[in-house]
Amino acid sequence: MTTPPQVQDFPSQVPAKGQPKPIFNANFAAVFAWFQGNAPRLNESVAYIRQALSEVRATAYAGDLPDLTGMAGQLVRVSDDETGLQFVPGGFRDVGEVFEVMGKSAPRGALVLDRATVSRTEFARLWAHAQENELVDPAGAEATLFGPGDGSTTFDLPDFQDLFRRAAGSGRAVGSYEEGANKAHTHGASTNSAGSHSHSGTTDTHAHDHDLEQGRVFVSEATSGTVFGVLRDGGGSFGSDTSNDSHNHGFSTNSAGSHSHAVTVQSSGEDENRPNNVAVLVCIQT
Numbered sequence: 203m204t205t206p207p208q209v210q211d212f213p214s215q216v217p218a219k220g221q222p223k224p225i226f227n228a229n230f231a232a233v234f235a236w237f238q239g240n241a242p243r244l245n246e247s248v249a250y251i252r253q254a255l256s257e258v259r260a261t262a263y264a265g266d267l268p269d270l271t272g273m274a275g276q277l278v279r280v281s282d283d284e285t286g287l288q289f290v291p292g293g294f295r296d297v298g299e300v301f302e303v304m305g306k307s308a309p310r311g312a313l314v315l316d317r318a319t320v321s322r323t324e325f326a327r328l329w330a331h332a333q334e335n336e337l338v339d340p341a342g343a344e345a346t347l348f349g350p351g352d353g354s355t356t357f358d359l360p361d362f363q364d365l366f367r368r369a370a371g372s373g374r375a376v377g378s379y380e381e382g383a384n385k386a387h388t389h390g391a392s393t394n395s396a397g398s399h400s401h402s403g404t405t406d407t408h409a410h411d412h413d414l415e416q417g418r419v420f421v422s423e424a425t426s427g428t429v430f431g432v433l434r435d436g437g438g439s440f441g442s443d444t445s446n447d448s449h450n451h452g453f454s455t456n457s458a459g460s461h462s463h464a465v466t467v468q469s470s471g472e473d474e475n476r477p478n479n480v481a482v483l484v485c486i487q488t
Contacts, residue, residue, distance in 0.1 A: 295487040298331040300367075302482040312485040317361035319351050328488045329357050337377050346379045362484040382475055393463045405451045 211225075295301070300315070308314045313325070322329045332338050332348040342349035342358060346365070349358025360377065370376050 297327045297487055298335070299487040300362075301485055301487070303485050304482055306483075308483065308485040312487050313359060315360050315362040315484050315486055317345060317349075317363075318359050319349075319356045320359060322351070322355055322357055325357075325488050328486070332357070335376070344377075344379060347377045359486070367484075384475065389467055391465045391467055393465060395460055395462055398457055398460050400457050401455045403453060403455075405453065 295311070301312075303309060303312075313320065313328075329348075337348050337360075338350065338357070339347040340350055345361040347360055351357040368374075368380075370378075374380070
């Protein structure tokens with residue numbers, strides 16, 4: 203390109219409207235002529251810059267970016283080896299973060315904690331997190347911890363279905379399961395006191411006779427007559443035996459003093475303790 207155009211310094215005082223502007227006109231003419239003479243080279247420079255930018259993009263991002271179809275608004279981060287960029291599933295959540303979702307399925311980059319078996323390769327970051335934090339039960343017996351899967355290519359997610367979450371503390375390990383329980387307590391109950399009292403009653407009603415034995419003195423006063431006599435040894439009778447009409451014999455029980463009677467309280471309720479609640483999906487970030 204040719205030497206840049208020579209332009210004059212503009213005056214400190216701008217000419218009034220309608221007044222001639224010789225210096226402005228001269229500078230404009232010089233610059234315009236320079237652009238006209240160098241246009242082909244300028245176009246070449248612009249094309250070169252565009253090509254360079256395209257090569258930089260191709261070099262920096264080739265093979266580093268995942269398929270971004272439908273990923274508008276998602277987070278992209280520098281890769282762990284700092285050689286490129288990679289898509290971050292779930293945005294700003296950290297791997298292993300547990301959260302609730304009001305929906306039918308887990309959001310992108312997360313899994314529902316439902317004891318599903320998943321790939322160790324596809325979810326390598328989550329599997330590494332589980333191992334680093336000692337959250338894997340090798341036997342697979344503890345459903346609220348990660349399980350071993352098939353032992354080589356898969357692992358089991360914890361199962362948080364139908365469970366309430368509780369902050370770890372008091373020696374509880376993260377992920378440990380605890381059975382439901384009621385705090386120990388008693389139920390008091392009593393009946394009204396009836397005070398000190400007795401209970402009256404009657405024996406069975408029936409008519410009967412009284413037999414007399416020898417050698418005994420017998421004295422009887424009954425409603426139908428009186429008998430008095432002595433029976434001699436060797437048999438025989440003296441006086442008379444009276445047959446009593448049908449009658450009752452009175453009796454009374456001993457007083458137990460003022461007291462209460464124990465009662466049994468009937469059980470009620472269902473097969474679990476629960477507060478008012480709403481169902482949500484519990485998910486984990488991968």
